[in-house]
Amino acid sequence: MQFSNLNLDYFSILPEIITALAGVILMLIDAFSKKAGRKLSPMFSLFALVATLASIIALWPRASYTASFAGMIVNDHLRLYFALVIVACGIIATLLASQFLDDEALPPGEFYALMMFATTGMLMMASAGDLVMVFLGLETSSIATYVMAGYRRTDLRANESSLKYFLLGSFSAAFLLYGMALTYGATGTTNIEGIRQILIAGKVIYPQMLLVGVAMMLVGFGFKIATAPFHLWTPDVYEGAPTLVTAILATGPKVAVFAAFLRVFAEGLGTPTAPAVGAQIYDNWINALAVMAAIGMTFGNIVALAQRNMKRMLAYSSIAHGGYTLIGFLTTEYAPVGFYMLTYALMSLGAFAIVQMLAREGDAKTEISDYAGIGFEVPNLSFPLAIFMLSMAGIPPMAGFMGKFYVFKSAWVSSPNLRWLVIVAIINSIISVYYYLYPIVVMFFRPPVSDFTKPRLSPMSQLALAITIIGTLYFGLFPNGALKVLQQKTPGAQQVAVQK
Amino acid sequence: MVPLSWYLALSAALFTIGVAGVLVQRNVISIFMCIELMLNSVNLTLVAFSRFLNQSTGQLFVFIVMAVAAAEAAVGLAIIISVFRNRETLSVDEESLLKL
Numbered sequence: 001m002q003f004s005n006l007n008l009d010y011f012s013i014l015p016e017i018i019t020a021l022a023g024v025i026l027m028l029i030d031a032f033s034k035k036a037g038r039k040l041s042p043m044f045s046l047f048a049l050v051a052t053l054a055s056i057i058a059l060w061p062r063a064s065y066t067a068s069f070a071g072m073i074v075n076d077h078l079r080l081y082f083a084l085v086i087v088a089c090g091i092i093a094t095l096l097a098s099q100f101l102d103d104e105a106l107p108p109g110e111f112y113a114l115m116m117f118a119t120t121g122m123l124m125m126a127s128a129g130d131l132v133m134v135f136l137g138l139e140t141s142s143i144a145t146y147v148m149a150g151y152r153r154t155d156l157r158a159n160e161s162s163l164k165y166f167l168l169g170s171f172s173a174a175f176l177l178y179g180m181a182l183t184y185g186a187t188g189t190t191n192i193e194g195i196r197q198i199l200i201a202g203k204v205i206y207p208q209m210l211l212v213g214v215a216m217m218l219v220g221f222g223f224k225i226a227t228a229p230f231h232l233w234t235p236d237v238y239e240g241a242p243t244l245v246t247a248i249l250a251t252g253p254k255v256a257v258f259a260a261f262l263r264v265f266a267e268g269l270g271t272p273t274a275p276a277v278g279a280q281i282y283d284n285w286i287n288a289l290a291v292m293a294a295i296g297m298t299f300g301n302i303v304a305l306a307q308r309n310m311k312r313m314l315a316y317s318s319i320a321h322g323g324y325t326l327i328g329f330l331t332t333e334y335a336p337v338g339f340y341m342l343t344y345a346l347m348s349l350g351a352f353a354i355v356q357m358l359a360r361e362g363d364a365k366t367e368i369s370d371y372a373g374i375g376f377e378v379p380n381l382s383f384p385l386a387i388f389m390l391s392m393a394g395i396p397p398m399a400g401f402m403g404k405f406y407v408f409k410s411a412w413v414s415s416p417n418l419r420w421l422v423i424v425a426i427i428n429s430i431i432s433v434y435y436y437l438y439p440i441v442v443m444f445f446r447p448p449v450s451d452f453t454k455p456r457l458s459p460m461s462q463l464a465l466a467i468t469i470i471g472t473l474y475f476g477l478f479p480n481g482a483l484k485v486l487q488q489k490t491p492g493a494q495q496v497a498v499q500k
Numbered sequence: 501m502v503p504l505s506w507y508l509a510l511s512a513a514l515f516t517i518g519v520a521g522v523l524v525q526r527n528v529i530s531i532f533m534c535i536e537l538m539l540n541s542v543n544l545t546l547v548a549f550s551r552f553l554n555q556s557t558g559q560l561f562v563f564i565v566m567a568v569a570a571a572e573a574a575v576g577l578a579i580i581i582s583v584f585r586n587r588e589t590l591s592v593d594e595e596s597l598l599k600l
Contacts, residue, residue: 160595180561184561
């Protein structure tokens, strides 16, 4: 933190301001008028999220490395791109939420407010230029999502999911925090760009302590993105939480944590040519990450083969996808990770949305066997689900294929000595085809279940589904637009914010 | 003056006790207290560094950690209460509905 140059640039935190204020207003709407809230809250949150989207686009021409708020906020292309993806996830989730809350007769006000606060936290993670902000954003989004996981208060499974998420989430946050504290002690600064400058200059005060600190931060981030060997909470939490909340947990926070992960590791500690401990740290974390990615993919895919519950299967698949995404870190650029997160978020939200529509009240029908023979009964749900499954398996022309292709290709080119990882990943995506095809086979080729009734679809849910389907196909067929946005280089030299 | 390493050793010991407690304890409230112990041991580390580096950054970080820990405690205890209402037990061994 530098206090001589605070640079209070309020425009640079406009997205966060809008979502935070919207969260407070949503709570007030709920407090003053419960009845009107049910109609008004979703409309208002959509309006606020679209305004946030507009403010992010308005910030685009101002992208630079110049940090505002004493180095706390960085407004570069990484931040803007990830903020865009996070808000897009928020919009899709909000569109889906009104039907979910109506069907389950749950109170609407807090849900939208919590979602706004969670989005605020996620946006803070994307824009953090300082370890303090990373921690604050992470906890803001986590605390809101702990509550959302247990939103169906009388349901034992939701209770358990929320409790497990809370205990393991705060346990891992403590690890992350200890890592940050040791990194601060070793380098004398909490600013991420400052840490980078100190590593390049070779001025680390306690090199060994920095190694321990970075290792603990890796554990903390690994927990939050649910990669093996820190994934144990994921299947339980994803299965027990209401399906819509699972959709939110699996996308928005994951995208945001990847943004912060990139910022701290790929930017702050991405110093392969630094003297002494700098290069050693880079070697260590990149190798640790490669191992985590390999275990995550293999474990996620193999255990997913044995799953008979759709939500659990998708949870293991999301562990595997986390592994694939980590391969993008080998390039120490944000483009592969960013593009993979975009495609993953779209197909995940779509798949969970359909699971939610088919699950009925209290998530009663989430076993894959419940989907038997529904293929031609509800083609408007079964065909999209097939598209998302094929996309996750990485079959062209869906977005999932493009995401995988881009990550694998850039890792293959950029790091010749870690090419084995790409080969492991390709073998893994072949294994994963089996369990992604399984629900499709069950839907279309099994005799129908007798008690199946068509689920109700509100116009808003249909719109959300349409967005995810079009997105999945669009980014699979025409990825150039998104890649061009991702490859923009932030203008201007990196601003140094080192404290003396 | 007490050297920096003493503070660091103390906070590392507290952190380890917290981790061990989370892994060993079976009562949700005890686990939660152990997590709080972990957070506070980190606070001790931050304050010690702040003092020995002659900076205020670490102390500011501690304020933010304390605010976050308070928010977390509020939400955490609420979750624990709602679990207790439905199950009438605080043992994590009973929380085994969701398993492979």
